[in-house]
Amino acid sequence: MSLVRNFATVGSATLLSRVLGFVRDVxxxxxxxxxxxxDAFVVAFRLPNLFRRLFAEGAFNSAFIPLFGxxxxxxxxxxxxxxxxxIGSALLFCLLVLTAVAQILMPFVVWALAPGFADDAQKFDLTVMMSRIAFPYLIFMSLLAYVGGILNTYQRFAAAAFAPVMLNVV
Known part of the structure; x- marks a missing residue:
């Protein structure tokens, strides 16, 4: 019965998150x-999401969760x-360094992600500014995934599953 309850919890949280994500996008x-x-917003938000897949949902969690368990x-x-x-301290340190470097090099990063924006100086500058604002999102999402992995190891699925719901609301 625990499997069904946990499946229902995570499944309903995922469904609610997707619906609220759609509402957010609208x-x-x-x-x-x-x-x-x-256009500037889409590019600016793509950058931390790209790194989030590596740090929060990708290689880090794939390595951390089994080792923690x-x-x-x-x-x-x-x-x-x-x-x-x-591990949390090392992760936070790496994220802070990456964020600091990205903030400094953001014009080059934006140029690499959206080279066509360089033709329009105003659009390019707006994208750089928005990217600098959005990039720290990576720190918080990665730490959220880290804590979620710990909670899942202790079979506390609801908090980690409903976190994306709250992120979409906020």
Whole structure:
């Protein structure tokens, strides 16, 4: 019965997140319309999402969760807490360094992602500014995925599953 309950929890949270994500996208489209501001926003938000797949949902979580689970089994909660603290600190440090470097090099990053924007200086500058605002999102999403992995290891699925719902609301 626990499997069905956990499946229902995660499934309903995912469905609700998708619906609210659609509503968010509709509201953004209504607010920004179609044009250079919307184009700048899409490119600016693509950048942290690209890195999020690597840090939050990709290689990091694929490596961290099994290691954390094994640490819980072999060393208990105290060893797991120490391990998670060390890994969390290293992750945060790497994210802060990456964010600082990205902030400094953002014009080059935007040019690499959207080279066509360089023809329109105003659109390019807006995209650089929006990208600098949006990029720290990577830090928070990666830390959220990290904490979600810890919660899932302890079979606490609801908080991690409903986090994207809250992100769409906010």
């Amino acid at each position: 509201l953004l489209a209504a607010a920004l319309g179609a044009g250079p501001v919307a 094994r640490t819980v089994e072999e060393e208990g909660d105290e060893g797991a807490r120490r391990f998670a603290g060390e």
